Amino acid sequence: MIILKAMNSHNIMLNMLIFMGAAVIAVPLATRLGLGSILGYLIAGAAIGPWGLKLIWNVSDILAFSEFGVVLLLFIIGLELRPGRLWNMRRDIFGFGLMQIIFCMILLSLPLFLRGVGSMQVGILAFGFALSSTAFAMQILTEKHELNTQYGRASFAVLLFQDIAVVPVMIILPLLAQNGQSNGFMSILPGVVALIAVLVGARYLVRPFFRVVVKAKSRELFTAAALLLVFSVASLMETAGFSMALGTFVAGVILSESEYRHELETSIEPFKGLLLGLFFIAVGMSMDFGMLQRYPLFIPLAVLTLMALKIVAVYLAGSLFRYDAETSRNIAF
DSSP: OHHHHHHHHHHHHHHHHHHHHHHHHHHHHHHHTTSOHHHHHHHHHHHHSTTTTOOOOOHHHHHHHHTHHHHHHHHHHHHHSOHHHHHHTHIIIIIIHHHHHHHHHHHHHHHHHHTTOOHHHHHHHHHHHHOOOHHHHHHHHHHTTOTTSHHHHHHHHHHHHHHHHHHHHHHHHHHHHTTTOGGGGGGGHHHHHHHHHHHHHHHHTHHHHHHHHHHTOOHHHHHHHHHHHHHHHHHHHHHTTSOHHHHHHHHHHHHTTSTTHHHHHHHHHHHHHHHHHHHHHHHHHHOOHHHHHHSTTHHHHHHHHHHHHHHHHHHHHHHHTTOOHHHHHHHHO
């Protein structure tokens, strides 16, 4: 038993050294070449993963754990968005966000129909392809200090609407799978209850909880309490079948008017950076280069087609939403 524990401890330490070494080498190099830190993390993950040097294999476990970086990112974004500011963005969120989804789905449906995909499958696939990665887009906007620009705010509004849009889709999909049976709505009931619990708890229970924590006058205890809050909300939402990131974002927005907002942001920021870096590395590790070898022409062509159609769809949506040409172009790219 002692030998097994020592081996496990050695494996954990070795994995940590591999992750940190790969990041320290790849990220500064990619940044110096003008590629950005995200691509550096992806390259690092691809290099140490199953299709690279094969230094680490348990990609799925690492990816599942590292997703907490995205959770922390959305919580901090929520802390910076007070309810009043969020309400002022409602036109961009529910107007432009919805228009972007519709335009992307329309254009993305065309190649799917041409390949003979059924109508129901086309709807599901087009919606999935219309979504974008909040973690990737927000990290890029943050690195370039563009989140407070017009196109940065519009891009965030689109990403936020996409996270919200997943909820009704989760209602529809069980109904389709069960041929419209009414008990499909029961599948999302736990998620609705969990979201209400987050709203009520963040509004009425969190402040008294942190008052008790602050009285201990321990910075480490406050940090632990902040992480406990975020991970508890994330676990509750995941157990209920809803998005962890959406739940923590809602909690962050409600706590944005709390007197502990700055302390919460300061305590969580270092962990967010580390876990986000781990998330991007895990994504790089999970890339299946074997599939690229099997379909060397189809995959690059499909990727380019997807990107081109989404750029056109978002640009058209931005133009119709009366953004100028430069803003629409920046949002699209």
